[in-house]
Amino acid sequence: MYEKILLATDGSENAQRAADKAADFARELSSHVILVYIINTPPSQSRMVQANFDVHSLLEEDAKSDIKNTLDIFEQGGLAYTLKVAIGGDPAAEIIGIAEKEKADLIVIGSRGLGT
Numbered sequence: 001m002y003e004k005i006l007l008a009t010d011g012s013e014n015a016q017r018a019a020d021k022a023a024d025f026a027r028e029l030s031s032h033v034i035l036v037y038i039i040n041t042p043p044s045q046s047r048m049v050q051a052n053f054d055v056h057s058l059l060e061e062d063a064k065s066d067i068k069n070t071l072d073i074f075e076q077g078g079l080a081y082t083l084k085v086a087i088g089g090d091p092a093a094e095i096i097g098i099a100e101k102e103k104a105d106l107i108v109i110g111s112r113g114l115g116t
Contacts, residue, residue: 006034006104008095011066014110019070022108026079033074033081034102037063038091059085 007022009015026033043051043058051058063085064071074081084102088094099107 002029002031002105004034004102004104004106005031006036006095006099006102006107007070008036008038008091008107008109009067009070010037010110011068011070012110015067016069016110018108018110019073023073023077023079025106025108026074026081027077031080031105033079034098034104035067035070035074035081035083036095036098037067037083037085038088038094039063039085040087040089040091042087055087056085059087 002025005022005025007019009019022033025031039059039062042048043055043062047058048055060083063083071083073079084098086094086098095107095109098104
């Protein structure tokens with residue numbers, strides 16, 4: 001039914017409730033979850049220099065810090081997931097783009113979050 005579930009999260013309380021629901025779906029349906037975290041602003045130049053301009057690693061580091069509780073749900077539950085991070089001024093467009101690229105069957109997202 002739903003083989004791929006996309007969960008858009010920002011670490012907020014509402015996003016955490018959405019993560020709980022996505023984990024329930026994944027458990028019941030044996031689905032793979034694609035965790036999507038959109039960052040609005042790029043890392044500072046000093047951080048990029050320290051990371052040898054490996055922007056993707058910095059984005060993942062920030063995401064893992066901001067959505068640690070969400071990651072814990074999936075890791076402790078033994079649920080299959082992939083983390084996708086992106087920089088975007090329009091999170092909705094980024095989420096839809098990733099959903100289309102990944103051929104997600106279902107998108108789960110909180111009703112309100114920390115940003116747009």
